[in-house]
Amino acid sequence: MEAIILQILNGLDKGSAYALIALGLTLIFGTLGVVNFAHGALFMIGAFCAVTLSRILTLSHTVIDETKVDFLGNPLKVDVPYVYDWFGQATGDAIIDWAVPLAILFSIPVMLFVGYAMERGLIKHFYKRPHADQILVTFGLAIVLQEVIKYFYGANPIPTPAPQAFAGSFDFGAMLGFDPNTIIYPYWRLVYFAFAAIIIGGVFAFLQFTTFGMVVRAGMADRETVGLLGINIDKRFTIMFGIAAAVAGLAGVMYAPINSPNYHMGMDFLVLSFVVVVVGGMGSLPGAVAAGFLLGILESFASMGAVLEVLPGLNQIIIYLVAIIILLTRPRGLMGRKGVMED
Amino acid sequence: MFGLDNKDFKLFMIVVGLTMLAPFILNPFPEGSGLAQFNAGYPDLMQRFVIFGIFAIGFNILFGLTGYLSFGHAAFLGIGSYGAMWTMKLITLNVIPAILVGVFFAGLFAIAVGYISLRRSGIYFSILTLAFAQMSYALAYSVLTPITGGETGLQIKPTDRPILSSLEDGEIGRASLFGMDMRASFELEVGSWLFTFNSGYYIAAVVMLIAFYLSIRIFRSPFGMMLRAVKSNQQRMNYTGLNSKPYTLAAFVISGMYAGLAGGLMVAMDTQVGPERMFWTASGEVVLMTILGGAGTLIGPVLGAGMIKYMENIISKINSNILHEWFYWMPDGMEDFVIAIIYPFIGKGWHLTLGIIFMLVVIFLPGGLVEGGQRIRKLFSKKASTGGDDKATQSTPAE
Numbered sequence: 042m043e044a045i046i047l048q049i050l051n052g053l054d055k056g057s058a059y060a061l062i063a064l065g066l067t068l069i070f071g072t073l074g075v076v077n078f079a080h081g082a083l084f085m086i087g088a089f090c091a092v093t094l095s096r097i098l099t100l101s102h103t104v105i106d107e108t109k110v111d112f113l114g115n116p117l118k119v120d121v122p123y124v125y126d127w128f129g130q131a132t133g134d135a136i137i138d139w140a141v142p143l144a145i146l147f148s149i150p151v152m153l154f155v156g157y158a159m160e161r162g163l164i165k166h167f168y169k170r171p172h173a174d175q176i177l178v179t180f181g182l183a184i185v186l187q188e189v190i191k192y193f194y195g196a197n198p199i200p201t202p203a204p205q206a207f208a209g210s211f212d213f214g215a216m217l218g219f220d221p222n223t224i225i226y227p228y229w230r231l232v233y234f235a236f237a238a239i240i241i242g243g244v245f246a247f248l249q250f251t252t253f254g255m256v257v258r259a260g261m262a263d264r265e266t267v268g269l270l271g272i273n274i275d276k277r278f279t280i281m282f283g284i285a286a287a288v289a290g291l292a293g294v295m296y297a298p299i300n301s302p303n304y305h306m307g308m309d310f311l312v313l314s315f316v317v318v319v320v321g322g323m324g325s326l327p328g329a330v331a332a333g334f335l336l337g338i339l340e341s342f343a344s345m346g347a348v349l350e351v352l353p354g355l356n357q358i359i360i361y362l363v364a365i366i367i368l369l370t371r372p373r374g375l376m377g378r379k380g381v382m383e384d
Numbered sequence: 385m386f387g388l389d390n391k392d393f394k395l396f397m398i399v400v401g402l403t404m405l406a407p408f409i410l411n412p413f414p415e416g417s418g419l420a421q422f423n424a425g426y427p428d429l430m431q432r433f434v435i436f437g438i439f440a441i442g443f444n445i446l447f448g449l450t451g452y453l454s455f456g457h458a459a460f461l462g463i464g465s466y467g468a469m470w471t472m473k474l475i476t477l478n479v480i481p482a483i484l485v486g487v488f489f490a491g492l493f494a495i496a497v498g499y500i501s502l503r504r505s506g507i508y509f510s511i512l513t514l515a516f517a518q519m520s521y522a523l524a525y526s527v528l529t530p531i532t533g534g535e536t537g538l539q540i541k542p543t544d545r546p547i548l549s550s551l552e553d554g555e556i557g558r559a560s561l562f563g564m565d566m567r568a569s570f571e572l573e574v575g576s577w578l579f580t581f582n583s584g585y586y587i588a589a590v591v592m593l594i595a596f597y598l599s600i601r602i603f604r605s606p607f608g609m610m611l612r613a614v615k616s617n618q619q620r621m622n623y624t625g626l627n628s629k630p631y632t633l634a635a636f637v638i639s640g641m642y643a644g645l646a647g648g649l650m651v652a653m654d655t656q657v658g659p660e661r662m663f664w665t666a667s668g669e670v671v672l673m674t675i676l677g678g679a680g681t682l683i684g685p686v687l688g689a690g691m692i693k694y695m696e697n698i699i700s701k702i703n704s705n706i707l708h709e710w711f712y713w714m715p716d717g718m719e720d721f722v723i724a725i726i727y728p729f730i731g732k733g734w735h736l737t738l739g740i741i742f743m744l745v746v747i748f749l750p751g752g753l754v755e756g757g758q759r760i761r762k763l764f765s766k767k768a769s770t771g772g773d774d775k776a777t778q779s780t781p782a783e
Contacts, residue, residue, distance in 0.1 A: 076507055166747070172507055173453045177675055178746040180668065184739030192728050192736070312514060312664055319511045354527030361515035361522075368504060368512060 043214060043223040048341045050213065054230040054299060056337020057237030058084075061292035062314035063321060063329035064241060065285035071261045071324045072281045075164050076172050078179035081311025082186040083286045086155060087293025088302035089190055090148035092199050095140035098124055139204045144294045149287055156286025160279045183307060191304040198301035203229040229298050236295050240288060241330055247284075248326075257281055261324075316364045322377025332375055336360050392600050395683060399596055403589040406430055407579045414576035418709065422698055427569060427582035429697050431653045433690045434585070434592040435646050440673040440685030441592075441599045442642020446635050447671075448680035449603070449611035455510045455667050456497070456517025460640040462524065462662030464490040464647025466531070469538045469657050476548035477540075477557045479566065479587070483648035490644020491637055493520075498636035502629065505618070517664055524659040537658030559652050561587055566653060584653045591649060592686075595642060600682055602638070611635050643670075672742055678752025687753055692738065700734045 062084055069077045101120035109117045124133035136143070163182065167175045202208070207228040214224030248254035260267045260274040267274045293302075300306065314333075321332030336359075342348065344356035367374060388396060402409065411425030424430070443457055464486035471482040501512040524532040532538065542556045551557055559566045566584035573579075602608050610631045613621050621628050651657055660666070669692065677688025707723045707730075714722060729737045749756050 163747075171451075173451065174746060174750070176453065176507070176510065177671070178743055180671075181739050181743035181746060184735060185743065188733060188736035188739060192733055308665070312518065315511055316515060319508060323507075354523060357522035357526060358519045361519045364515050365500065365512060368508060369500065372504060372508075 043219050044345065044347075046214075046217070047224050048345060049338055050224070050226050050230075052338030052341035053234045053334070054337075055340060056334035057234050058292055058296050058310065058333075059314055059317045059337050060330045060333025061237050061240060062289055062310055063317040063333045064244060064326060065288040065292075066314060066318050067321070067324060067326050067329040068244075068281055068285040068288070070318070071326070072257060072278045073160075073164065073168065075167060076175045076179070077164070078176050078311065079159070079183040079186065080179075080285075080289055081307035081309070081314065082183040083152065083155065083289040083307070084293040084296075084310055085190060085302065085304070085307030086186065087148055087152060087290030088201075088297045088306060089194060089293075090151055090290060091141050091144040091201050091294045091297040092194065092302055094144040094147045095137070095201060098122065098137045098140050098143075138206075141201060141203055141294065141298055144297075145291060148290050148294050152287040152290030153283040155290070156283035157279060159286065160282040164282065183311070187304050187307060194302075194304065196304060198303040200301045201297040203232075203298035207232055233295050233299060237292070240291060244284070244288060245326065253277065253280075313360060316360055318374075320364050320367050320374055322374030325374070325376040328374060328376030336363065339363060386597065388600060388604075392604065392682075396593075396597060396600060399683065399686070400593055403434065403593060404586075406433070406585070406589070407581055411577060411579055415578050416576060421701060421706070424694055424698055425580060427567075427580055427585050428654075429693065430582070430585045431588050431649075432693045432697070434588045435649050435653070436670070436673065436689035436693055437686040438592050438595045438649065439643055439646035439670050440677070440689040441595055442639040442646070443670045444639075444674050444679060444681075444685040445599060445602060445611075445642065446639035447674060448685075449608060449615060450632055450635050451615035452502070452505065452632065452636070453510050453671070454501075454513040454636075454639075455664060455671065456513035456515075457639070457643050457670055458662050458664065458666035459497070459517035459520040460490040460494055460643035461647040461650075461666065462520065462657070462659065463493050464644030465651045465657040465661055466524070466538070466647075467644070468648035468651040469655070470531075472546065472557070472559060472651065472655065473538070473540060473544045474546060476546050477560055478548075479559050479561050479648075479652035482559075483591075483645060483652060486648025486651070487641050487644040490647065491641040494637045494640025494644075495633070498633050498640070502632050502636060514664055514667070517662060517667055521659055521662040521664070524662055532659060533657075535659070537656060539656040559655050588649050588653060591645070595645065596682075596686070603682060607631065607634070672738070674752075676742055676745055676752055678754035681752065681754040684752050684754040691753070695734050695738055699730050699737065700732065702730045704731070 062080060065083070066077060066080050069075055069080070099122050101122045103118050104121050105116050106119045107116050109119070111117055122133060122137065124136050127133070128136060159182070163178065164175075167178060210225045210227045212221055212224070213226045215221045217224070248258055256267065256272055256274070257277055260272075260277065264274060293306075313336075317332045317336055318329055320336065321328030321330070339359055340356060343352075343359040348355060371377075386393065386396070407425045407430070409425075410430065411423045413419040413423055424433075439457075439461060443454070446452055446454055446457075466486075467489035468479075468482040468486035471485040472479075475481060497513065497516045501509055501516065504512060525534060528534075540557045540559075542554065544557055545551060546557060549557060561583070564583050566587070568583045570581045571578060572581065610626075610628075614628050614632055618628055647657075647661070650661075670689075673688035673692050674685045675688070676691060677686065678684025704723060704727060707726060708719070711719045711722055727733070729740075745752055745756075749759075751758070
């Protein structure tokens with residue numbers, strides 16, 4: 042029992058990341074009908090937003106500190122971040138510590154802009170072209186974005202810690218009445234899961250309860266009719282692309298402490314998130330979310346020691362295996378709608 | 385001639401000329417001059433040109449003709465490599481059986497993958513092939529370690545004693561073709577030029593010419609026509625009562641066998657193989673090659689493969705010192721400025737250039753470099769009005 046709960050919990054953070062990326066991908070399929078291979082790159086840009094913000098916050102200038110002296114008695118030079126000057130040392134430290142959550146605010150406008158620019162500058166011209174062309178051009182874009190990040194940030198992973206308040210783990214098992222120390226779970230992963238749940242809920246609520254969302258849903262069902270009603274559906278779809286980019290970016294920001302951002306993380310997640318989307322069913326938002334969590338949890342079950350003893354290597358192929366089985370038995374995925382991406 | 389019509393024969397002869405004279409053509413600059421770093425006429429790189437050429441030709445038979453975009457072709461390359469490697473380790477050091485075994489296993493695997501993946505089309509097909517390839521990669525990397533050597537891969541060890549090769553004690557086996565060492569080279573010095581003729585390269589080049597010839601025949605055959613029909617409208621084709629499945633499966637298996645051939649040759653040239661050869665980015669690379677050169681054209685994939693391998697090996701070597709040498713004549717500030725602009729695009733950043741070129745090609749030149757060449761030629765040719773149907777390079781056969 043403990044083991045099962047532990048594996049479910051372990052699967053949640055990866056599952057959350059899959060679900061968020063797949064949600065964004067599905068928003069783009071569903072609205073614009075575009076296969077966006079650059080979506081992983083958007084996730085990566087989000088993670089590097091966190092890196093950038095923490096670098097901005099730790100920008101320092103050198104001052105001579107009279108209180109500290111080296112062994113010759115000369116005063117030492119120390120680096121003082123600018124935030125110390127503005128907010129004082131205690132507040133400054135706290136701000137630097139909270140760089141990752143703060144990066145959420147910083148990344149939303151950035152990601153909305155990136156998404157907007159991408160749609161207007163590139164994707165717009167590919168609506169009428171075959172899906173293969175869309176895959177190819179966004180694949181090229183993903184390579185370019187990846188290389189730009191590599192140029193500016195280097196090829197090594199950049200550790201981006203979570204705030205001190207969320208460091209460490211807590212004894213989840215004890216809360217549920219199991220023996221202490223059987224189910225231990227890092228705080229940040231829980232935060233990530235909660236965050237993902239909020240974002241997913243927010244997107245669904247936005248689509249369900251706002252007029253904008255209603256129009257977009259109508260447009261997803263029948264674009265032409267909505268256009269004929271005199272609604273500028275293209276503009277709304279562009280905004281949806283921005284939102285999808287922002288969802289991917291936020292997923293990336295919060296993922297930074299779990300796995301240090303590196304320049305190829307986008308590509309690593311991209312393949313998996315496509316598999317997730319296909320398993321969930323193209324064009325189905327609940328499907329994408331459900332499949333994301335399902336596959337994340339399955340992956341973590343498959344990496345249990347007991348399972349690996351019987352079927353070694355299962356943890357690395359489980360997702361693909363499930364995808365192949367599902368695609369062959371349920372061609373539209375778990376919750377796929379008819380007529381989406383079927384040529 | 386050879387069952388080719390005039391234009392195809394001319395194209396084939398050009399390719400024969402280019403591959404046979406490659407040591408001259410790729411070495412245009414004298415040794416020791418500043419431009420010698422652009423020489424690509426060394427055996428390693430020339431072999432890679434033709435091997436990836438084969439890979440791309442095979443990929444083009446599937447993608448260029450049927451429009452099925454496979455994102456998992458590197459798996460066949462890897463399986464061909466492992467098959468060839470084990471043949472060399474166990475049976476004989478002769479490369480021909482090794483390559484044939486590689487092709488055979490790649491073909492078998494392609495039948496299995498193709499049979500399943502081809503049930504779906506479009507993006508589903510791409511994802512299925514990707515899933516199979518990633519699975520093979522993961523298995524080769526971890527579980528199948530006894531067969532694949534896991535992370536470290538395989539190479540010929542001093543303890544390997546292939547049963548058909550007579551090796552002396554302690555002698556390390558080397559790949560050969562009936563006693564001719566693959567690494568044997570003949571160097572010709574003319575003035576300050578140095579031309580290297582490598583036996584491995586010529587063997588690979590001959591194999592590529594055969595592969596190229598076969599692909600022309602496939603393109604021009606009724607079978608090729610059927611595949612184009614699949615690309616233009618599969619549904620309509622099925623409605624006429626034709627079952628397109630055997631044709632697409634055949635195309636898939638053929639292109640998988642080409643990939644296996646490339647993999648087997650890779651092992652024959654450089655006796656080692658590792659799982660990273662099967663990673664999905666390697667599949668992406670062959671997609672880039674084919675699109676860059678021109679999918680659906682005969683010569684395009686070979687050009688694309690050559691261009692990418694050239695960039696990977698030559699452009700990536702240029703560093704800032706070399707740039708400073710080039711622009712030393714500029715005023716200091718301007719020199720630094722120009723170098724700062726160029727630097728991200730070369731050297732280690734060559735992928736950026738590749739990505740940008742690729743995007744430009746997809747956006748503006750759907751027919752790839754071949755179409756670009758055609759457009760330029762049309763621009764300059766006086767009889768632009770007469771030139772319309774250019775069969776030899778046929779950029780958009782069926783849309």
